[in-house]
Amino acid sequence: MKIRGIHHVAIICSDYERSKKFYTELLGLEIVQEVYRQERDSYKLDLRVGGVYQIELFSFPDPKKRPTRPEAAGLRHLAFSVDDVVQAVQYIQSAGIETEEIRRDPYTTKRFVFFQDPDGLPIELYEK
Structure with missing residues (x-):
């Protein structure tokens, strides 16, 4: 196996519109594609970082909170x-x-x- 790079980083947010605005308007990441997945009641927003990398921003109903930070496993x-x-x-x-x-x-x-x-x-x- 030869890893060639990082394909994407996935983030689950609690408020989709607020996070979408943060990552696109404040940080300036480019929207590649936005999809609403009705069967999951979930959005998936693909964002381009620097023309090379990608962040996937997900929304789910009632996502679990991060246990602790910054030294939680993960x-x-x-x-x-x-x-x-x-x-x-x-x-x-x-x-x-x-x-x-x-x-x-x-x-x-x-x-x-x-x-x-x-x-x-x-x-x-x-x-x-």
């Missing part, structure tokens, strides 16, 4: 690369989203910051 956080973390933080905060303090990776010396999506999923912005 996906720890979703990280996006940006050119300038300071500029990205100013943009995120201007939209009323709180961020943690900007930190510096002790091994790469690159700056990074964490904030949360509407469901509390930890998102990291990591400077290229």
Whole structure:
């Protein structure tokens, strides 16, 4: 077996319209396809990240909450690369989203910051 890359990351949200707005309008991800699956009472929104990667945003009736964070077993956080973390933080905060303090990776010396999506999923912005 030879893994060639990451195909997609799947996220289940509790409020589809709020999360759709967050990922498309605030973060600027491109909509590839949106499908309503009547048999599941669920939306599936395919989003393109940087022309290469894909995020699948799902809605389901009454999804279970994440047990704890950030050290719960499973996906720890979703990280996006940006050119300038300071500029990205100013943009995120201007939209009323709180961020943690900007930190510096002790091994790469690159700056990074964490904030949360509407469901509390930890998102990291990591400077290229």
